[in-house]
Amino acid sequence: MTLTLRNIAKTYPGGTRALLPTDLDIAEGEIVSLLGPSGCGKTTLLRIIAGLETADAGAEIRFKDDDITHQPVERRKVGMVFQSYALFPNMSVRGNIGYGLKMQGLPRAQIDARVDEVIALCRLEPYAGRAITALSGGQRQRVALARAFAPRPRLLLLDEPLSALDAALRGQLRDELAALLRQFGITAIFVTHDQDEAMAIADRVAVMSQGRVAQIGTPEALYRAPQTAFVARFVGNSMPLGGRIEGSQLHLPGGTLALTAPSDGKAAFVRAEDVRLAEHGPLTARVTAVTFLGTHYRIALSGATEDTLFCLHQGQSAPKPGETVRLAIAPQSILILSPEKAAA
Numbered sequence: 001m002t003l004t005l006r007n008i009a010k011t012y013p014g015g016t017r018a019l020l021p022t023d024l025d026i027a028e029g030e031i032v033s034l035l036g037p038s039g040c041g042k043t044t045l046l047r048i049i050a051g052l053e054t055a056d057a058g059a060e061i062r063f064k065d066d067d068i069t070h071q072p073v074e075r076r077k078v079g080m081v082f083q084s085y086a087l088f089p090n091m092s093v094r095g096n097i098g099y100g101l102k103m104q105g106l107p108r109a110q111i112d113a114r115v116d117e118v119i120a121l122c123r124l125e126p127y128a129g130r131a132i133t134a135l136s137g138g139q140r141q142r143v144a145l146a147r148a149f150a151p152r153p154r155l156l157l158l159d160e161p162l163s164a165l166d167a168a169l170r171g172q173l174r175d176e177l178a179a180l181l182r183q184f185g186i187t188a189i190f191v192t193h194d195q196d197e198a199m200a201i202a203d204r205v206a207v208m209s210q211g212r213v214a215q216i217g218t219p220e221a222l223y224r225a226p227q228t229a230f231v232a233r234f235v236g237n238s239m240p241l242g243g244r245i246e247g248s249q250l251h252l253p254g255g256t257l258a259l260t261a262p263s264d265g266k267a268a269f270v271r272a273e274d275v276r277l278a279e280h281g282p283l284t285a286r287v288t289a290v291t292f293l294g295t296h297y298r299i300a301l302s303g304a305t306e307d308t309l310f311c312l313h314q315g316q317s318a319p320k321p322g323e324t325v326r327l328a329i330a331p332q333s334i335l336i337l338s339p340e341k342a343a344a
């Protein structure tokens with residue numbers, strides 16, 4: 001393991017337990033995302049790894065064989081990219097990228113060579129001589145990444161690196177960031193509250209809730225096999241199918257669904273993309289709202305389950321609000337969780 005975190009916890013003065021004891025192992029070159037809602041402790045964990053925050057007593061942070069638990073931030077050799085970029089506005093792009101190298105006291109020629117290399121890698125050649133203020137948000141983001149990477153950090157930490165950008169640019173830069181991090185071949189940890197961003201960029205995602213890691217795994221594993229209701233909801237927006245389970249049958253207000261196995265005493269969940277409009281489906285529901293989203297319609301339905309059920313429908317047209325429809329949900333797309341996992 002490149003980075004080993006053991007027993008990392010944080011209680012802020014005043015008593016807020018921002019982080020409960022957490023263990024995490026990150027392999028060399030791996031990109032890990034800390035994903036979770038506001039206040040779950042992800043920034044606190046990132047800042048502890050960076051050395052910007054001290055963990056409660058008993059923590060251990062190792063980088064390979066190097067115990068960095070008590071090392072000051074400047075000796076940890078970590079690169080950081082923040083949401084606000086924190087670029088120096090009075091310096092050029094080159095000046096910003098070379099800043100860390102200059103601080104290391106490297107000779108001029110060596111700084112220039114490394115800056116050229118990183119500028120090429122990040123495809124920033126057309127902007128190299130520009131002032132920071134003459135760049136777009138996306139270009140600034142790339143400069144911030146280049147600046148963090150130039151001093152050859154052994155770990156790159158990114159805190160919501162795309163959140164200052166508008167939605168269209170975010171999508172584009174998300175893919176670009178994923179490609180650049182892989183090209184760097186660097187071990188990276190990045191914080192986000194956006195599940196699409198985490199899934200698109202990370203090799204593994206640590207879903208956090210209330211100061212703890214609820215589940216860590218590949219995007220596919222989290223999506224296909226969430227272990228708790230929180231993860232099921234947060235990664236892929238699963239909806240509870242509140243009803244009564246008897247053997248392999250789930251009795252809902254709008255009809256009865258088949259399950260793959262007897263699941264008495266357990267709880268069922270489904271994703272909107274797995275709810276289908278089907279002429280002879282076993283569930284009856286009333287359409288309450290229809291939203292056209294380009295590639296599909298999002299249909300809100302009442303009467304099928306205790307709460308509103310959503311269906312993503314890809315047809316050329318959609319039913320109208322007020323209409324009654326039939327729905328089908330394949331047994332294998334119904335997620336079954338034990339009561340304790342359903343409550344977590």
Ligand SMILES: Nc1ncnc2c1ncn2[C@@H]1O[C@H](COP(=O)(O)OP(=O)(O)OP(=O)(O)O)[C@@H](O)[C@H]1O
Nearest residue numbers: 012013016018037038039040041042043044045193
């Ligand atoms: N310096 C501080 N002093 C006291 N409490 C703090 C401090 N920083 C964070 N907290 C609290 O610790 C908890 C976790 O905060 P943290 O910033 O790690 O969450 P987060 O998941 O990164 O949230 P966000 O996405 O909103 O940044 C929150 O309840 C927060 O209010």
